[in-house]
Amino acid sequence: MSLLTVDALSVSFRMPSGTVKAVREVSFAVGENEVVGILGESGCGKSVLLTALVRLLPSNALVSGKVFLRGEELLTLSERKMERLRGKKVGFVPQNPGTSLNPLLRIGSQITEAISTSLRRSHKRAQAMVSLQQFGFGEPWVIFRAYPHMLSGGMQQRVLVVAGIINQPRLVMVDEPTKGLDPSLRARVVEVFQEVARLPNTALLCVSHDYLVLQRLAHRVMVMYAGELVEIGSTKEVFHTPLHPYTVSLLWALPERGMRPIPGTSPSLSNLPSGCSFHPRCFQARSSCSVDHPSLQRISPGRWVRCPYARF
Amino acid sequence: MRKNGLMITGLVLLVVIGGASLLAPFLSPFDPLEVRLNNRFAPPFQRPHLLGTDALGRDVLSRLLYGGRLSLLLAVLSTLITLSVGMLLGMLAGYFGGWVDGVVSFVVNTFLGIPDVVFTLALLGVLRPGFGTLLLALNAGSWVGLARVARGEVLFLRESGFVEGARAMGAGAWYCLLKHILPNLFPTMGVLGSLRFGGFVLELAALSYLGIGVQPPFPDWAVMLNDARPYLFTHPHLFIFPALIITVVILGANCLGEGLRDALDVRFQRGIGES
Amino acid sequence: MLAFERVSKVFEKPQRIKALEDVSLTLRRGITIGLVGESGCGKSTLARIGVGLLTPSSGRVLLEGRDIQKMQPRERFLFHRRVQIVFQNPLRALNPLLPIRESLLEGVRLHRLLDDKGEKRWIRELLEWTELDPEILPRFPHELSGGQIQRVVIARVLSLQPDFLIADEPTSALDPSLQSSILRLLENWQKKRGMGLLLITHDFAVVRAMAQEVAVMEKGRIVEYGPTEKIFAEPEHPYTEKLLRDSLLPFGLMVK
Numbered sequence: 012m013s014l015l016t017v018d019a020l021s022v023s024f025r026m027p028s029g030t031v032k033a034v035r036e037v038s039f040a041v042g043e044n045e046v047v048g049i050l051g052e053s054g055c056g057k058s059v060l061l062t063a064l065v066r067l068l069p070s071n072a073l074v075s076g077k078v079f080l081r082g083e084e085l086l087t088l089s090e091r092k093m094e095r096l097r098g099k100k101v102g103f104v105p106q107n108p109g110t111s112l113n114p115l116l117r118i119g120s121q122i123t124e125a126i127s128t129s130l131r132r133s134h135k136r137a138q139a140m141v142s143l144q145q146f147g148f149g150e151p152w153v154i155f156r157a158y159p160h161m162l163s164g165g166m167q168q169r170v171l172v173v174a175g176i177i178n179q180p181r182l183v184m185v186d187e188p189t190k191g192l193d194p195s196l197r198a199r200v201v202e203v204f205q206e207v208a209r210l211p212n213t214a215l216l217c218v219s220h221d222y223l224v225l226q227r228l229a230h231r232v233m234v235m236y237a238g239e240l241v242e243i244g245s246t247k248e249v250f251h252t253p254l255h256p257y258t259v260s261l262l263w264a265l266p267e268r269g270m271r272p273i274p275g276t277s278p279s280l281s282n283l284p285s286g287c288s289f290h291p292r293c294f295q296a297r298s299s300c301s302v303d304h305p306s307l308q309r310i311s312p313g314r315w316v317r318c319p320y321a322r323f
Numbered sequence: 324m325r326k327n328g329l330m331i332t333g334l335v336l337l338v339v340i341g342g343a344s345l346l347a348p349f350l351s352p353f354d355p356l357e358v359r360l361n362n363r364f365a366p367p368f369q370r371p372h373l374l375g376t377d378a379l380g381r382d383v384l385s386r387l388l389y390g391g392r393l394s395l396l397l398a399v400l401s402t403l404i405t406l407s408v409g410m411l412l413g414m415l416a417g418y419f420g421g422w423v424d425g426v427v428s429f430v431v432n433t434f435l436g437i438p439d440v441v442f443t444l445a446l447l448g449v450l451r452p453g454f455g456t457l458l459l460a461l462n463a464g465s466w467v468g469l470a471r472v473a474r475g476e477v478l479f480l481r482e483s484g485f486v487e488g489a490r491a492m493g494a495g496a497w498y499c500l501l502k503h504i505l506p507n508l509f510p511t512m513g514v515l516g517s518l519r520f521g522g523f524v525l526e527l528a529a530l531s532y533l534g535i536g537v538q539p540p541f542p543d544w545a546v547m548l549n550d551a552r553p554y555l556f557t558h559p560h561l562f563i564f565p566a567l568i569i570t571v572v573i574l575g576a577n578c579l580g581e582g583l584r585d586a587l588d589v590r591f592q593r594g595i596g597e598s
Numbered sequence: 599m600l601a602f603e604r605v606s607k608v609f610e611k612p613q614r615i616k617a618l619e620d621v622s623l624t625l626r627r628g629i630t631i632g633l634v635g636e637s638g639c640g641k642s643t644l645a646r647i648g649v650g651l652l653t654p655s656s657g658r659v660l661l662e663g664r665d666i667q668k669m670q671p672r673e674r675f676l677f678h679r680r681v682q683i684v685f686q687n688p689l690r691a692l693n694p695l696l697p698i699r700e701s702l703l704e705g706v707r708l709h710r711l712l713d714d715k716g717e718k719r720w721i722r723e724l725l726e727w728t729e730l731d732p733e734i735l736p737r738f739p740h741e742l743s744g745g746q747i748q749r750v751v752i753a754r755v756l757s758l759q760p761d762f763l764i765a766d767e768p769t770s771a772l773d774p775s776l777q778s779s780i781l782r783l784l785e786n787w788q789k790k791r792g793m794g795l796l797l798i799t800h801d802f803a804v805v806r807a808m809a810q811e812v813a814v815m816e817k818g819r820i821v822e823y824g825p826t827e828k829i830f831a832e833p834e835h836p837y838t839e840k841l842l843r844d845s846l847l848p849f850g851l852m853v854k
Binding site for chain 2: 649650651674675677678679682683685690691692693694695701704705708709751754755758
Binding site: 195220 | 636637638743744745770771773774775776777778779781782800801802803804806807808840841843844845
């Protein structure tokens, strides 16, 4: 049985401007020790997906579908039971360090607060220091006593990561762990997550628009566009032989692969294109693409594409 | 534009009362100063004196209509003066820094050390009562708080991308101040100004109630309050009506201020954010 | 050419920080120089000094051989037209109270370059070049996405047709597809107008795709400088090697 199974999860928001369909019928599974990456850009719904899994969505969100953690259905769980899971069995490292850290508390107390076991305070402090050091803080005692505003954005991000994994949860969900970090810090963060992934019985679900990070960390990658999964496969498969036109275009856009921009812009989630969501920007779109909304097709075990004309 | 109930409520209240005060000569059924000793203490809600008469037979409604003219005028003028002085000094201190900031900050900190009330009372005690004196007394210390807030905002705005961008295009200090910084100060200052206006009305009412503000026989609301004191339990309407009006004015100012603050919060927020 | 001649910058408040030490760099028209280094190494300080927003503690900035600090007001004003800067998508890159149209025309109006008809024509051209929809013209910054804002910021700056552009991490906060379109924009513009570009970034892949020469900066000093290919093939300074390694780029996977 997989650690995490997501079955046809959909999330929409009712806004004055219209209904925003952030996540559309997403299904996937994460195994016990797996690292699964979700590759997507801003506006594709990836952050909403993660937030939905830990049930931290705002009140105007409409959620449907099922989510199973080791067989236990999460979406219908009582809030109290959900709270027990968060931070302990399921770790979550959110994207916006500025709004996730309490500006009035020192970093140290925010990290030790996250530690769930009933250890002595000095032990918790030691644990926090070790973790801080692991994540590239040369002088963890300084950070421990500092307030969030004293730290740069990148440092705040790393602190959030520390807080999210300090209990060594079974499933760690990470949202853009390297956003805004320069390469050296990024390499550091990737190294630590590699270590986290190597821990026994720890699975990682990592959302990022940075393919280099996912390439190093993930066993499997899922590409997300306009609220849907458009391609699934092993890391090697997706990055070496991408099938979906969006994946192909995204890789072509990278500076090291030609820096070819994708024409057009990401669609607004409240006003999606008809038929295939990517067709207005697709280099091989045909007339039927604006009419038929393609479904996810299985090419081979573990390999799926949402495009009838994907080359293979 | 989102419907902002708070702001609209505040605006409506202030406009109605302000308008009524302005049009008092046309709306007032009686002369507010006319004494009619044969018609003292007429009860309210009866014709012809809809809100009754006071101890000297003067029509309460007429006095209420005229009552706000002086205090509202003083409050409006004070708000404008305080805003202007505060914003100007705050802008100069915040943008230029250096000795300008040093001087302004010194003055601000000095004034902050003097308790408002003491200062106002001292001024009023020393100078002859009058319009000008009141104006001076209200404003002498009140610009200080605004200047401090303005200075802080300017410091923040000065580092904004668009101000730096303008400077990088060769824009001079005054261009940046007038075109970019000043307009962006208005929202915050507008909020503070509305709240200050309410504060001025209250301050003035207190002074007039104590007899050192607006002087009788001018039918100022607070003066009416003072006059009604001996008859608080026998003829409560003489006290209630002016008290109510003062409260409503301050309420309106606060609603406007809060409503503005809410409206501006939304405007400067982004949409859902990155997803 | 735009030259930094032994520029140093020391900040006194709130603490004494030596941001730049003895930096020399020459920017020529039509060439892109990549400036790489980690966060906090002084790149942004150098950028600001280059456009005259900050004055160096020692050393000079020269435009065609003239020290910008010694320029007369009129000459200095012209300098600001010829040398421009794009920041790293700061929070308030555009005046929130001005519609986009006004923000775009600010530079042109400040330097009185066009009349009404000229403005209309220029706006249309500018929008085409930066792939922006004309429907954003009457809108306000808070209605635009991050990518659109960055494009507007660049369009605003390019409207002055500068000879030299310093781009300080213009795409670091953006998605890969947006990054590529904005970088291409800068590249095309450079080719079209022969602009000199100082591209400040911490992304080596971007440098390799865009720059002919690379300067590597560590803690305020330039530790290595040379043609891009050479730096990649045979980095000399250990710091350069470290940066290359950290960039996680798979070796041999580079297509021009």
